[in-house]
Amino acid sequence: MAVTAEDKHRLDKWLWFVRIFKTRTPATDACARGKATCNGQAARASRSLKPGDIVEVRTENRKWKVRVMGLPEKRLPHADAILCYEDLAPPGVGEGEMQASAFHQGGNQVRQGRPTKKQRRDLRGFTGD
Numbered sequence: 001m002a003v004t005a006e007d008k009h010r011l012d013k014w015l016w017f018v019r020i021f022k023t024r025t026p027a028t029d030a031c032a033r034g035k036a037t038c039n040g041q042a043a044r045a046s047r048s049l050k051p052g053d054i055v056e057v058r059t060e061n062r063k064w065k066v067r068v069m070g071l072p073e074k075r076l077p078h079a080d081a082i083l084c085y086e087d088l089a090p091p092g093v094g095e096g097e098m099q100a101s102a103f104h105q106g107g108n109q110v111r112q113g114r115p116t117k118k119q120r121r122d123l124r125g126f127t128g129d
Contacts, residue, residue, distance in 0.1 A: 009071045012045035017072045018081040020057060020064055030057060065089045
């Protein structure tokens with residue numbers, strides 16, 4: 001992971017390389033929709049990054065604010081990827097957002113309706129009927 005001052009990378013590739021996004025397509029879409037800024041200015045996917053830049057990105061689950069520390073040449077494992085940026089977001093930011101978004105996506109909903117045969121037997125045993 002040799003980095004020189006002249007090394008520059010596209011914003012969307014860097015977001016994918018350091019595993020902020022799972023694939024490059026959502027990283028490019030976030031830039032196109034204005035959910036990514038670099039040094040306080042709206043950033044397109046082709047924006048060149050250099051070490052020291054401050055990148056803010058809003059994903060489904062979290063609002064990221066990071067300082068670019070390294071420019072990897074390829075996608076890295078998580079343990080190495082977290083060394084390429086410094087997280088500047090205060091602790092606890094985005095945790096409530098993640099819970100709220102998971103609640104409204106329809107996952108893990110409790111099914112209601114008629115109890116199953118086993119549930120009826122359990123209810124009868126509980127009530128003593």
